[in-house]
Amino acid sequence: MADRGGRPVVFVVDDDEGVRKALSLLIRSAGLEVRTFDSAEAFLEDYSPGVAGCLVLDVKMTGMDGMTLQEELWNRGLDIPVIMMTGHGDVPMAVKAVQRGAIDFLQKPFDDQALLERIHQALALDARRRVEAGERALWAARLARLSAREREVMDLLVAGMGNKEIALKLGLSRKTVDIHRAHVMLKLGVESVAELVRVGLLHGSGPGGG
Amino acid sequence: MAPAEDTALDDSRRHLEIHNRVAEAFLTLAGDEVYGAVLDIVREVFESPLGIFGYIDEDGALVCPSLTRDVWQECAMAGKDYRFPPESWGQSLWGRAIRERRPLFTNEPCRVPAGHLPIRRVLCVPIVDQGESIGIVNVANRDRDYDDRDAAELWTICSHIAPVLNARLQRDRHEKHRRRAEAELLRARDELEQRVIERTAELSEANARLRQEIAERGRVEHALRAANRLLERLFSTTAVAIAYLDSRGCFIRVNRAFAEIAGLSPDYFPGRQYDEILGHDEIAAALAEAAATGRPAEAFGRPLEVRSAAGGDPVHCDWSIQPVLGAGGGVEGLVLTMRDVSRRLRAEALARRHQEELAHVSRLGVMGEMVSAIAHEVNQPLCAIVAFAQACRRLLGDRPDCPPEAREALEQIAGQARRAGDIVHHLREFSRRREPRRAAVSINDIVRSAVGFMAPVLHPRGLGVRLELAENLPPVSADQIQIEQVLVNLLRNAVEAMSDLPPEQRVPVVRTLLPQEGIVEVEVRDCGSGLSADGLERVFEPFFSTKPDGMGIGLPLSRSIVEAHGGRLWVVPNCDRGVSFHFTLPVHDADRPGD
Numbered sequence A: 001m002a003d004r005g006g007r008p009v010v011f012v013v014d015d016d017e018g019v020r021k022a023l024s025l026l027i028r029s030a031g032l033e034v035r036t037f038d039s040a041e042a043f044l045e046d047y048s049p050g051v052a053g054c055l056v057l058d059v060k061m062t063g064m065d066g067m068t069l070q071e072e073l074w075n076r077g078l079d080i081p082v083i084m085m086t087g088h089g090d091v092p093m094a095v096k097a098v099q100r101g102a103i104d105f106l107q108k109p110f111d112d113q114a115l116l117e118r119i120h121q122a123l124a125l126d127a128r129r130r131v132e133a134g135e136r137a138l139w140a141a142r143l144a145r146l147s148a149r150e151r152e153v154m155d156l157l158v159a160g161m162g163n164k165e166i167a168l169k170l171g172l173s174r175k176t177v178d179i180h181r182a183h184v185m186l187k188l189g190v191e192s193v194a195e196l197v198r199v200g201l202l203h204g205s206g207p208g209g210g
Numbered sequence B: 001m002a003p004a005e006d007t008a009l010d011d012s013r014r015h016l017e018i019h020n021r022v023a024e025a026f027l028t029l030a031g032d033e034v035y036g037a038v039l040d041i042v043r044e045v046f047e048s049p050l051g052i053f054g055y056i057d058e059d060g061a062l063v064c065p066s067l068t069r070d071v072w073q074e075c076a077m078a079g080k081d082y083r084f085p086p087e088s089w090g091q092s093l094w095g096r097a098i099r100e101r102r103p104l105f106t107n108e109p110c111r112v113p114a115g116h117l118p119i120r121r122v123l124c125v126p127i128v129d130q131g132e133s134i135g136i137v138n139v140a141n142r143d144r145d146y147d148d149r150d151a152a153e154l155w156t157i158c159s160h161i162a163p164v165l166n167a168r169l170q171r172d173r174h175e176k177h178r179r180r181a182e183a184e185l186l187r188a189r190d191e192l193e194q195r196v197i198e199r200t201a202e203l204s205e206a207n208a209r210l211r212q213e214i215a216e217r218g219r220v221e222h223a224l225r226a227a228n229r230l231l232e233r234l235f236s237t238t239a240v241a242i243a244y245l246d247s248r249g250c251f252i253r254v255n256r257a258f259a260e261i262a263g264l265s266p267d268y269f270p271g272r273q274y275d276e277i278l279g280h281d282e283i284a285a286a287l288a289e290a291a292a293t294g295r296p297a298e299a300f301g302r303p304l305e306v307r308s309a310a311g312g313d314p315v316h317c318d319w320s321i322q323p324v325l326g327a328g329g330g331v332e333g334l335v336l337t338m339r340d341v342s343r344r345l346r347a348e349a350l351a352r353r354h355q356e357e358l359a360h361v362s363r364l365g366v367m368g369e370m371v372s373a374i375a376h377e378v379n380q381p382l383c384a385i386v387a388f389a390q391a392c393r394r395l396l397g398d399r400p401d402c403p404p405e406a407r408e409a410l411e412q413i414a415g416q417a418r419r420a421g422d423i424v425h426h427l428r429e430f431s432r433r434r435e436p437r438r439a440a441v442s443i444n445d446i447v448r449s450a451v452g453f454m455a456p457v458l459h460p461r462g463l464g465v466r467l468e469l470a471e472n473l474p475p476v477s478a479d480q481i482q483i484e485q486v487l488v489n490l491l492r493n494a495v496e497a498m499s500d501l502p503p504e505q506r507v508p509v510v511r512t513l514l515p516q517e518g519i520v521e522v523e524v525r526d527c528g529s530g531l532s533a534d535g536l537e538r539v540f541e542p543f544f545s546t547k548p549d550g551m552g553i554g555l556p557l558s559r560s561i562v563e564a565h566g567g568r569l570w571v572v573p574n575c576d577r578g579v580s581f582h583f584t585l586p587v588h589d590a591d592r593p594g595d
Helices: A017-029 A040-048 A066-074 A091-099 A111-145 A147-157 A165-169 A174-188 A193-203 B003-028 B033-046 B092-100 B148-237 B256-262 B274-278 B282-293 B341-396 B404-430 B443-461 B480-497 B533-538 B552-562
Strands: A010-015 A032-036 A054-056 A082-086 A104-107 B049-057 B104-106 B122-129 B132-140 B241-246 B251-254 B297-304 B314-325 B332-340 B439-441 B465-468 B476-478 B509-516 B519-525 B569-573 B579-586
Touching: A010 A017, A010 A040, A017 A032, A017 A054, A017 A111, A017 B341, A032 A104, A032 B443, A040 A066, A054 A066, A054 A111, A066 A082, A082 A111, A091 A104, A091 B049, A091 B480, A111 A193, A111 B341, A147 A174, A147 B251, A147 B282, A165 A174, A165 B104, A174 A193, A193 B251, B003 B033, B003 B148, B003 B476, B033 B132, B033 B148, B033 B332, B049 B332, B049 B443, B092 B104, B092 B122, B092 B132, B104 B148, B104 B509, B122 B148, B241 B256, B251 B480, B274 B282, B282 B332, B297 B579, B314 B341, B341 B404, B341 B480, B341 B552, B404 B480, B439 B443, B439 B579, B443 B465, B443 B476, B443 B480, B443 B509, B476 B579, B480 B552, B533 B569, B552 B579
Parallel strands: A010 A032, A010 A054, A054 A082, A082 A104, B465 B509
Antiparallel strands: B049 B132, B104 B122, B122 B132, B241 B251, B241 B332, B297 B314, B314 B332, B439 B476, B509 B519, B519 B579, B569 B579
């Protein structure tokens, strides 16, 4: 689900054709890929979360406006970074958009530098999120390979117990606990108990987790 | 004694005896009985079975009461009578005797009418008094003939009877006259009594009428007094100041309201000149003019200089002068009425200021909203220009073959477009609506005030507004003028949306309610043609209008105002006809800053 190997795309949503064409040309001139939409609805129809990128969005549009689209994306669990564009007088709304997680808002007409900086910032954020998401997926897959008993032993290790305490708690011999611990470390590909604890704390809130 | 002497003595004695008997009859018998009694004596003296003793009445007719005695029963004549008028006498012997005033007799049978007793022989002797026949005595049907001696003897008897009969006749006549007079008197008295009765009835009728008139008059007087009291009360309590002056401008009477304008007692005025109390103002001049010409005068809203009033605001009055004309057409007096309109003028000025403010705010609002909308529209192409120019500079500017002037020009395009953007931005800032001046106000008062301002638009077209205002609503925090403007916008739209309905159905409804704690909602409902789905969506967009001459500013402006107040404005289609606009306003909270 992560990266399909494609280049990140800058999605531009504005109901004004001149603005769409100009922004499209400007963004392409900076060597980035652009796709434009004339309405929020058209964007939602087309958008696939697998595509890396960011969203440049006008606040005021006929039909669904920018604020509503942002809310809709949030509701659908899509966290594509958003840059808001506002006309004059929409400042309070733009502030609200930022409070809801938009990267920034730009007041039209804006400078190319300002826009491109925000776009690069947004793409970087998206890339970072996608890496994090990839890591989360990797560790989840590895954790999924543990048996129930191994998972139990791991959770107690993450909780800071020693072998002796674990053996006592689970009613096992110390030897058996040692064997489980070795399997856990092998399956997760970690080389120290410290690393195991970090993984467990970051990603271990899955099934069987404390 | 000689036989002749004896005879004469006997005759004398007989005569005396007859006279005595006749005199006695006249003395003792009253009425007609005397005639029968005398006749009996005479018949006895002259040995005659039949006889008549009658008298001549006032009309000259012979009346024979003595006939009724025995002769009367034996008489078989038709139409028996004992009164014989002279024309019936004919050539009868007794008639001649009366006319000739001497005794007549015959011993031959007489011609008599049919049925009359047969007369074989008769002696007729008139009773003559003072040369006039006043009666007659007849004797008839003696077994032996009548002779001159008999005639002379009866003549003697009759001449004795004559004065007595005359006296009696006179007396009877007097008696008759007296009776007649008495009867006359009696009748007169009866008549008088009748007339007295009639007059009394008339009098009592007149009396009753009079009493009725008096009662009527009393009622009228009572009514008059009541009317007078009413007039007096009206005069003294009306707010209109009234003064009655004579033609020289001298007060006769003023009412309380008039006296109050001058700050004096009404008693102070009578006998004083107008200008002595109120100064020589235009009314004084108009009074003189009206007195001279007899024409009324009036003026409205004039400032009044009141010399004796105690300071305060200037008094403005409507006044009118009505001359009272006498029968000859001359001016008898002048009625001056004044009405203090200062308060009305002040209220009107206040309302006018309020209206002007509303219009001003409305103009500002409309302008601000237009500038804002234009700014948004213009901003888009400016944004595109900047982006295009900068894209160009990126694409061309780094290439070695790009002339520096071209790069400079592209920079300029972007720079100038940004400058245009700044100008629009400043224009917008400049014309931005002022912040609402909020205060705690009653939403119902705002609604009533807004409907009041719509009156000049609604009333000439016979339109009204139905108000369904909830009671006991808490005050809202609002700028009254701005919210009034929102309501005026919505009401005007509602009325225009219903323009194809007859006026009586063209009634917008304004409703206020408290949908939840802390929020007051106002609904303006029409039953007009409604809005299409597109219209419902776009109705708040600037320059969008369903009206042919609409600017498309009213609703966006109204929404801006409501939102600046922290409320919402929205529209919903009604289930039957038309649409309803709703807006909310926050309830006033004394702890909130700005409230």
